[in-house]
Amino acid sequence: MRSARISPARRRVLDGASAGGPSGDAVVLAGARRAVIVRSRNARGNGVAGFGFVGPALVLLAVLYVIPTIVDGAFSLTNYQLGGQAGFVGVANYSALAHDSLFGQSAVNTLIFAVLTVGVGTVLALGAALLLSGSFVGKGIYRFLIYLPQSISFASGAVIWTWLFNAQDGPINAVLRDLGGSGVNWLTSPHVALFSLVIMSWWRDIGFYMVVLIAAIEGVPQYLYEAARVDGASAWKTLWHVTLPSIRPAMLFVVLTWGLGALQMFTQTYIMTDGGPVQSTYSVVLKIYTDAFQSLHLGYAASEAFVLLFVSIIIGAIAVRWFSRDLERS
Amino acid sequence: MGGRLVTLVMLTGKRKVVRKSARHLVAVVVSLVFFVPILVAIITSLKSNASALTSSVLSLPHHLDFSNYRSVLDLGGFANYTKVSAIVSIGATIVQVGVATCAGYGFAKLRFRGRGLLFMAVLLTLMLPPAAVALPLFLEMMHFPLLGGNSIGGTGGIGLLNSYPGLMAPYLVSGFSVFLARQFFSTLPDELGEAARIDGCSEWAVFWRIYRPLATPLIVIVTLFAFQTAWVDFLWPLIVAKGPSLFTLQVGLSSFQQEYTAQWSDIMAAAILASLPIMAIFIFGQRYLRRGIAWSGGKS
Structure with a gap:
């Protein structure tokens, strides 16, 4: 039974967190013999071995993820410049951020990009998943082709789409002109460029989320569909009242992962537009990058990075709450 | 394609066939949308820089050129x-x-x-x-x-x-x-x-x-x-x-x-x-x- 793939794992994770592992009830349920073994294992100092196994991963995670996060918070309170001294300036960087119009513009661009990419992209991925699940001859090859862009790195994909979108010589405009239309300034018009980056991201990522959603859809128990058929529900009603509620955890997973990824938009805009035209595709991470490594204002860039960290963690926390509430209800 | 669909409908008279064919048609179009950019990149990479600009996008080069x-x-x-x-x-x-x-x-x-x-x-x-x-x-x-x-x-x-x-x-x-x-x-x-x-x-x-x-x-x-x-x-x-x-x-x-x-x-x-x-x-x-x-x- 593959139903509701995400929820059992999450439940296990949450159980593990609140009760310190598959503790109490597991032992009770497994009966006396196992209880004896578990007790003797604890008595043999299993705890030390456990730390030995998880230790390297925890140390590396601390050094490479947790400490940098704290370092970032500390540096964001300084006027540190590359090659210079770090002086404490309090929250001056943050109040400067509030008046930094390019940061504001970048934040708005990034949000529009994320909402369009994930909002519309999830619907498209769901459509593809519904189209290609169930019994359907040749579904394997269709899935493979839609999934294939995942094998192209972001940088390669960005370079390829720079060519496809090229206004003078690019293939897309060539086809549009052959059809009697006029070319579009895909990457050179401030009204279009951000949307062009969204198209590239759809192309790159829809396949992955389609596969996630197919796995969830094919895990919905058949008897639910049969019950719907017996009740004479239309295809639309079946989708709305049977399929969608059953794959809610997978949908949340898609929106969360994709959304957090989209907020980090960088490679596309760095390679395809360099933030232009007229800063219409400037993203938060591109702003951090230029402030840190071109203007060398590392302290200021650290405060920008901290805002991004903070927003991501808040979104993550809200999503985790949704997940667990979902589980309580189901 | 459309003509064939109509013929199929007339021959069988079943909506199921139409729906199935339509589903395949959509699937083919969607997979092509995802695949063609990769195909274009590969084909272009096998042409000379000059002919990439002059020849049609999907036309194959005369000989495979890995230079x-x-x-x-x-x-x-x-x-x-x-x-x-x-x-x-x-x-x-x-x-x-x-x-x-x-x-x-x-x-x-x-x-x-x-x-x-x-x-x-x-x-x-x-x-x-x-x-x-x-x-x-x-x-x-x-x-x-x-x-x-x-x-x-x-x-x-x-x-x-x-x-x-x-x-x-x-x-x-x-x-x-x-x-x-x-x-x-x-x-x-x-x-x-x-x-x-x-x-x-x-x-x-x-x-x-x-x-x-x-x-x-x-x-x-x-x-x-x-x-x-x-x-x-x-x-x-x-x-x-x-x-x-x-x-x-x-x-x-x-x-x-x-x-x-x-x-x-x-x-x-x-x-x-x-x-x-x-x-x-x-x-x-x-x-x-x-x-x-x-x-x-x-x-x-």
Whole structure:
């Protein structure tokens, strides 16, 4: 039974967190013999071995993820410049951020990009998943082709789409002109460029989320569909009242992962537009990058990075709450 | 196509056939939308720079011309970028697989104080966006004590910047692969280890001789994920490598494109080269990658 793939794992994770592992009830349920073994294992100092196994991963995670996060918070309170001294300036960087119009513009661009990419992209991925699940001859090859862009790195994909979108010589405009239309300034018009980056991201990522959603859809128990058929529900009603509620955890997973990824938009805009035209595709991470490594204002860039960290963690926390509430209800 | 549909309808008179054909039609169009950009890139990479601009996009070149690939590898410096990418990705993958397998086993099969809390902390690191962590990690690498000319206080030199360890750093561990490994080991029975312990095996021997041989599918999946992450990353190598001698393929590709604007055939050859190993993994490792996606969704 593959139903509701995400929820059992999450439940296990949450159980593990609140009760310190598959503790109490597991032992009770497994009966006396196992209880004896578990007790003797604890008595043999299993705890030390456990730390030995998880230790390297925890140390590396601390050094490479947790400490940098704290370092970032500390540096964001300084006027540190590359090659210079770090002086404490309090929250001056943050109040400067509030008046930094390019940061504001970048934040708005990034949000529009994320909402369009994930909002519309999830619907498209769901459509593809519904189209290609169930019994359907040749579904394997269709899935493979839609999934294939995942094998192209972001940088390669960005370079390829720079060519496809090229206004003078690019293939897309060539086809549009052959059809009697006029070319579009895909990457050179401030009204279009951000949307062009969204198209590239759809192309790159829809396949992955389609596969996630197919796995969830094919895990919905058949008897639910049969019950719907017996009740004479239309295809639309079946989708709305049977399929969608059953794959809610997978949908949340898609929106969360994709959304957090989209907020980090960088490679596309760095390679395809360099933030232009007229800063219409400037993203938060591109702003951090230029402030840190071109203007060398590392302290200021650290405060920008901290805002991004903070927003991501808040979104993550809200999503985790949704997940667990979902589980309580189901 | 439309004519054939109508004929089919008249012959069978069944709506089912129409619906089925329509479904195939949509599927064909959608898959082409996703596939054609790759196809165009490959075809363009096999043409001369001049004919890429003059000939129709999907027209095949008269003869297959791999000279663009050769010139990109030799003159464009891509041979060296490939070497750097390979060292970084393979090195980091080996560490990540080892670390994640051990940790996943520990979290799934061994008991110790604070296990649940520590595992929750591992999951929380998944919320930290790598792009935001890159800047402080850069500072940390720059001020790494006693390496790269640094004093014990971490000043004076460049630390781990512009070095292989520095390039590998973010991929040495991943909360996601630890999570995958824990999911995998939870599915294996505890009794195997208990039996070995009663026979007097050490904890390490229980892991290495009993559980690790059963974990091949997990190791394959973590290897593929880790290699792919390290290979395609762009921001981190962009800020850590100071010059072309330590550029990875992705960074080299971006600098190549800026230098040789409008030489589209060469640029497409470079773009295909930069993704080639990942494409190979996809075509040959598909089965494993899908299983990995299913596990991460908690089917265990």
